[in-house]
Amino acid sequence: xxxxxxxNSKLFPYFFLAPQLLISFAFFFWPALIAIWQxxxxxxxxxxxxxxxxxxxxxxxxxxSNYITAIIxxxxxxxxxxxxxLIFSLFLAGLANKIKAGKIFYQTLIICPxxxxxxxxxxxxxxxxxxxxxxxxxxxxxxxxxxxPSLNGNHALILIILSASWKQISYNFxxxxxxxxSIPKSLLEAASIDGxxxxxxxxxxxxxxxxxxxxxxxxxxxxxxxxxxxxxxxTTTHGGPGYSTTNLVYKVYVDGIVNLNLGSSSAQSVxxxxxxxxxxxxxxxxxxxxxxY
Amino acid sequence: xxxxxxxxxxxxxxxxxxxxxIITFPIYYALVTSSQSLQTVLSGKTTLLPGGNFLxxxxxxxxxxxxxxxxxxxxxxxxxSLIVTICITFGKTIISIMSAYAIVYFKFxxxxxxxxxxxxxxxxxxxxxxxxxFQMASSLNFLDSYxxxxxxxxxxxxxxxxxxxxxxxxxxxxxxxxxxxxxxxLRFFFDTILPLSKTSIAxxxxxxxxxxxxxxxxxxxxxxxxxxxxxxxxxxQMIANDGTTPWHLVMGVALIAMLPPILVVxxxxxxxxxxxxxxxx
Numbered sequence: 166x167x168x169x170x171x172x173n174s175k176l177f178p179y180f181f182l183a184p185q186l187l188i189s190f191a192f193f194f195w196p197a198l199i200a201i202w203q204x205x206x207x208x209x210x211x212x213x214x215x216x217x218x219x220x221x222x223x224x225x226x227x228x229x230s231n232y233i234t235a236i237i238x239x240x241x242x243x244x245x246x247x248x249x250x251l252i253f254s255l256f257l258a259g260l261a262n263k264i265k266a267g268k269i270f271y272q273t274l275i276i277c278p279x280x281x282x283x284x285x286x287x288x289x290x291x292x293x294x295x296x297x298x299x300x301x302x303x304x305x306x307x308x309x310x311x312x313x314p315s316l317n318g319n320h321a322l323i324l325i326i327l328s329a330s331w332k333q334i335s336y337n338f339x340x341x342x343x344x345x346x347s348i349p350k351s352l353l354e355a356a357s358i359d360g361x362x363x364x365x366x367x368x369x370x371x372x373x374x375x376x377x378x379x380x381x382x383x384x385x386x387x388x389x390x391x392x393x394x395x396x397x398x399x400t401t402t403h404g405g406p407g408y409s410t411t412n413l414v415y416k417v418y419v420d421g422i423v424n425l426n427l428g429s430s431s432a433q434s435v436x437x438x439x440x441x442x443x444x445x446x447x448x449x450x451x452x453x454x455x456x457x458y
Numbered sequence: 459x460x461x462x463x464x465x466x467x468x469x470x471x472x473x474x475x476x477x478x479x480i481i482t483f484p485i486y487y488a489l490v491t492s493s494q495s496l497q498t499v500l501s502g503k504t505t506l507l508p509g510g511n512f513l514x515x516x517x518x519x520x521x522x523x524x525x526x527x528x529x530x531x532x533x534x535x536x537x538x539s540l541i542v543t544i545c546i547t548f549g550k551t552i553i554s555i556m557s558a559y560a561i562v563y564f565k566f567x568x569x570x571x572x573x574x575x576x577x578x579x580x581x582x583x584x585x586x587x588x589x590x591x592f593q594m595a596s597s598l599n600f601l602d603s604y605x606x607x608x609x610x611x612x613x614x615x616x617x618x619x620x621x622x623x624x625x626x627x628x629x630x631x632x633x634x635x636x637x638x639x640x641x642x643x644l645r646f647f648f649d650t651i652l653p654l655s656k657t658s659i660a661x662x663x664x665x666x667x668x669x670x671x672x673x674x675x676x677x678x679x680x681x682x683x684x685x686x687x688x689x690x691x692x693x694x695q696m697i698a699n700d701g702t703t704p705w706h707l708v709m710g711v712a713l714i715a716m717l718p719p720i721l722v723v724x725x726x727x728x729x730x731x732x733x734x735x736x737x738x739x
Binding site: 181192194197203253256267274275277280281287334396399418 | 466467470471473474477478481482484485487488491499500502504506552553554556557559560561562563564565566569572575576578579580581582583585586587588589590591592593594595598609610612613618626630633637642643644646668671672674675678679690693694697705708709712715716719720722723724727730731734735
């Protein structure tokens with residue numbers, strides 16, 4: 166869609182676009198190009214010589230068992246967080262949509278975790294689950310569970326899943342609540358008069374009506390667990406023990422900044438860029454269908 | 459039937475309250491811990507009720523001579539966080555509203571290209587270009603500076619799209635009328651567009667404030683001096699691996715660090731919810 170009334174000016178639009186495009190070039194496109202360039206190169210151990218090695222870095226990545234582990238961790242992590250957030254927040258939003266009094270009170274408290282930084286969320290949950298001092302860790306240990314996320318990879322994974330889900334429930338809740346509120350009351354009443362039980366109404370009317378929101382939230386939760394959980398992983402497990410909580414983004418950081426392996430880190434970056442592009446296109450295809458201007 | 463309705467409402471409230479207890483528990487427990495002595499915390503016998511060291515602990519955190527981490531007072535860290543957040547929030551809003559205005563209200567060569575380039579930035583979150591972005595910033599002498607902490611983060615496609623979408627919904631007649639009155643693009647922007655965008659700006663403010671305040675990976679890379687750290691960076695540096703972490707103070711600082719964004723969200727809740735849901739359309 167285009168505006169009918171537009172201004173004619175040769176320089177004006179460029180002047181207004183300049184700040185955004187300049188910053189985008191300096192900090193988005195140029196670094197992205199460098200990453201692509203570096204992903205085809207290999208530095209020797211002293212950083213003196215670089216050699217153009219075609220796809221060697223990519224081949225090595227997929228031979229690296231730690232990278233395969235990171236892919237598996239990323240998948241388990243994002244699917245778990247997505248599932249927990251969708252189910253728990255739909256449940257809460259459904260209840261909040263039913264009641265009349267106090268809706269704002271509940272909403273206010275439920276959105277608080279959204280404002281908490283991932284790194285702070287990590288610190289809070291790390292403390293709650295610290296063996297011998299954390300409240301929740303002590304409950305587990307009292308019940309004969311040998312809880313120790315710094316030694317047990319599964320425990321560490323549970324810890325980051327819980328922390329990440331906690332932060333993202335607010336977001337899911339707000340979208341589900343808005344979506345539920347937009348379902349026409351008459352539809353549910355009609356079904357009710359026809360004798361549909363609440364459970365029937367939920368599965369046959371509500372679930373299909375909110376499915377666009379569910380798909381949207383699924384994508385947003387995936388993007389969130391992929392890219393916004395660095396602070397959580399950094400403050401709870403540092404990707405460990407071993408590589409058991411290192412997701413793909415965390416591995417880019419470790420290989421690039423800690424191990425200074427630029428070739429490998431860049432190749433991993435490029436793989437992630439391809440992945441984000443795919444998700445973004447999927448997202449916008451879907452949005453185009455849903456929203457009619 | 460009526461009884462049934464009452465029971466179901468009461469049950470809904472009951473389950474919601476349990477949900478809220480679960481959701482707010484980590485924050486509540488941080489508050490409890492920050493009111494206890496370190497000894498009580500380390501003994502692992504912390505109860506769910508606040509202890510008696512609340513004032514003492516917070517006095518220690520806020521006292522200007524006592525340092526949270528190696529020579530930096532918490533006031534300096536809060537100031538750093540505030541400056542960076544304000545720069546990111548205002549910077550992003552300004553450059554986005556400008557570029558959205560150019561794209562919607564003008565026809566010019568390479569218009570589609572410009573839009574595509576802005577769209578493309580969506581596909582390049584900082585996490586996938588960590589190393590080269592860092593190299594770029596360091597070659598511009600951006601390390602340990604407020605520019606370095608904020609400028610690389612202020613280009614955003616999301617904000618541009620939000621404004622673009624809003625501008626599209628403004629009736630064309632307004633622009634026509636302005637042109638008949640002889641107003642140029644600059645006057646139309648300041649006299650009509652900017653006042654109309656107030657709600658969108660307020661909504662965006664909440665989202666961007668949280669985004670800016672809660673940054674972690676980028677400040678971690680770009681700051682080496684502790685005096686340039688943000689409050690969140692400093693908080694995570696208080697945690698030691700050798701068991702000497704002052705947990706009672708860490709929890710106090712954590713609460714202080716999460717308070718500004720929580721206040722912004724809660725006080726501007728209406729705009730926040732609207733902005734969040736609109737910006738994703």
